[in-house]
Amino acid sequence: GTLPAPERIERIVAAAHSRYRTDQDGAVADYIPVLAAADPDLFAVAVTEIDGDVHEAGDAGAGFTIQSISKAFVFALACEAHGHPALRERVGVDNTGLPFNSVIAVELNDGHPRNPMVNAGALATTALIPGATPAEQWERVRTGLSRFAGRGLELDGGAYHSEMLTNQRNSAIARLLESYGRIDVDPGALVDVYTRQCSLRVTAHDLAIMGATLADGGVNPVTGERVVSAQTARDTLAVLASTGMYERSGTWMFEVGVPAKSGVAGGIVAIAPGKGAIGTFSPRLDPAGNSVRGQRATAYLSRALGLNLFASD
Numbered sequence: 343g344t345l346p347a348p349e350r351i352e353r354i355v356a357a358a359h360s361r362y363r364t365d366q367d368g369a370v371a372d373y374i375p376v377l378a379a380a381d382p383d384l385f386a387v388a389v390t391e392i393d394g395d396v397h398e399a400g401d402a403g404a405g406f407t408i409q410s411i412s413k414a415f416v417f418a419l420a421c422e423a424h425g426h427p428a429l430r431e432r433v434g435v436d437n438t439g440l441p442f443n444s445v446i447a448v449e450l451n452d453g454h455p456r457n458p459m460v461n462a463g464a465l466a467t468t469a470l471i472p473g474a475t476p477a478e479q480w481e482r483v484r485t486g487l488s489r490f491a492g493r494g495l496e497l498d499g500g501a502y503h504s505e506m507l508t509n510q511r512n513s514a515i516a517r518l519l520e521s522y523g524r525i526d527v528d529p530g531a532l533v534d535v536y537t538r539q540c541s542l543r544v545t546a547h548d549l550a551i552m553g554a555t556l557a558d559g560g561v562n563p564v565t566g567e568r569v570v571s572a573q574t575a576r577d578t579l580a581v582l583a584s585t586g587m588y589e590r591s592g593t594w595m596f597e598v599g600v601p602a603k604s605g606v607a608g609g610i611v612a613i614a615p616g617k618g619a620i621g622t623f624s625p626r627l628d629p630a631g632n633s634v635r636g637q638r639a640t641a642y643l644s645r646a647l648g649l650n651l652f653a654s655d
């Protein structure tokens with residue numbers, strides 16, 4: 343199937359926004375101090391079609407940190423550099439069933455991180471980004487994610503410094519990976535690059551374009567640039583389908599039926615292969631760390647736009 347006509351998408355996006363505009367369920371993340379200061383009422387919905395047309399409603403230009411959504415795109419860059427078998431072997435593609443920052447998941451499997459969408463696997467994935475120094479790796483990540491967005495993404499220095507001060511758990515996970523011989527880089531430098539990647543500033547508009555690049559087989563539909571191969575785009579979407587919403591990924595797939603990735607600042611990107619992508623932003627989260635209004639608006643859009651992967655009509 344294809345998407346409805348542009349005027350209809352426009353109306354559906356506006357409806358998704360107005361339907362949940364006053365919804366106040368959930369709570370803003372506070373384990374990273376700067377996130378607790380976010381305006382909880384900000385709410386944005388954006389849809390990018392596979393031809394690059396963007397439809398949006400609400401605060402689609404409001405900036406926020408990408409956080410865990412970066413994991414999806416850094417995974418794609420690592421896949422592109424090392425290939426499907428290496429990522430499957432070294433990072434894994436199975437859901438842990440545990441929260442994103444779990445140390446138990448690492449311990450249960452001889453330090454194997456299990457999947458790239460939890461912090462352990464994301465750290466192991468960032469460690470695989472090519473570069474002679476951590477600064478080179480960071481530059482690769484920043485420019486790579488910028489190509490997905492079609493514009494130069496910048497670090498939110500305040501968010502980066504705030505998280506670096508409260509990063510004990512990620513430092514512990516990086517040390518654990520080191521102790522099991524699962525990473526070949528310095529754990530302190532690795533946490534620094536990972537925290538930078540999480541602190542890139544994006545908008546819902548950016549997320550919809552980044553997602554549409556995966557929907558379009560790795561070609562950014564706005565700039566026309568091939569960012570990753572079709573195989574990498576497919577691999578990334580397959581991983582998101584089972585792990586993108588953390589331990590809630592099964593419920594998400596059952597209810598919404600599109601691969602998606604969330605971040606604790608309140609962003610969600612959802613991808614409909616061959617059709618387009620949805621970017622949403624709303625800072626109030628559920629207990630797993632997924633934006634409440636973002637999930638609801640995405641579920642509504644998936645139904646109204648006919649995006650569910652498992653629907654035969």
Ligand code: GLN
Nearest residue numbers: 409410442540605606631
């Ligand atoms: N930077 C955050 C962390 O590592 C990202 C977590 C998230 O978005 N779920 O804890």
